[in-house]
Amino acid sequence: MTPVDTVDLWVIPLDRPGDETRTAPHLDCRESARADGLAPPRRGRFVVARGATREILSGYTGVEPKGLVWRVGQWGKPYVELRQDTAPVPAFNLSHCGAVAVLAVLRNGRREVGADIERVVGGRAERLVERFFHPDEARYVRGFAPAGREAEATRLWTRKEAYAKASGHRLLDVLHMPVLAPRPGRRPGRGDGTDTGAVRRLRDVPFDDGWAVSVAVMGSADFDVAPRLWPEGP
Structure with missing residues (x-):
């Protein structure tokens, strides 16, 4: 039996006291400069999201958080370039909304991953579905x-966002792509993407009431999601 890939989905609280001080040293010069241009609470949330991402990926790669080198794809999706040829290169994707972020990490890096988290806000997603979907x-x-x-409209929105991030496309390019489950109440299966022959897997992830979270992985094989909370341990 072929092993099923597992996506570690890290939940990162962004407003806890002390976390900005903890994570700020992990940022590189460009990230620090960007943070300096933001006003609270956006500054602290940006620092924690980026710093926690570096800290988490350090655990997968063995590279110090500040030593991780970001590169950016065509539509702005970041990836890690490692100096050590022997280190694993995980696929990852970060999404944040308000005071919480989620980081999806696929250890083997053989497939691209995308994640999205959104809060259910009165009427906004429903109007977007009517207009664009x-x-x-x-x-x-x-x-x-x-x-x-x-709530259902927001769920569809997160699925499209997650797919756009996994595929490396702009959200505008995938709004037409259907993401309904084969039957209501079941998670989506495979389907055609914007590229000819491209397939993806999508999964809704249980979260707190009033929120929607989705994860997408490119390729036809299924995957599991393992929830994680940053930071681990005491």
Whole structure:
């Protein structure tokens, strides 16, 4: 039996006292300069999100957090360039919303990964679905009672965001791609992407009420999600 890939999904709180001081030394010069241009609370949240990401990836690669070198793909998706040829190169993706971030890490790096977290906010996602999404998706959302439509619309939005990040495309390029489950209540399976022959797997991840989280992995093979909380231990 072929082993199933596992995505470690790290939940990173961004507003805890002391975490900005802990993570600030991990940032490189460009990140520190960017943080200096932000006003609270955005500054602290940016520092913790970037610093925690470096700290977590350090645990996978064995490279000191500040020694990790970022490179950026065509549409701005970052990846790690390692100086040591023997170190593993994980695929990863960071998403944040308000005071929480999630970092998806796929250890073997053979497949690209994307993640998205969104808060359910009255009416916003439902309007976007009506305007930009596939007609079948708009009808699907309309089939729910008014109180549940925004949650379902937000769930569809996170699936598209996660896929865009995994595939390296702009969100605008994948809005037309259907992400409905084969049957309501079941997670999506494989489907065609924006590239000819491209396939992806999507999974909704349980989170707190009022939030939606999705993870996407490129390729036809299924995957598991292992929830993790940063920082680990006391």
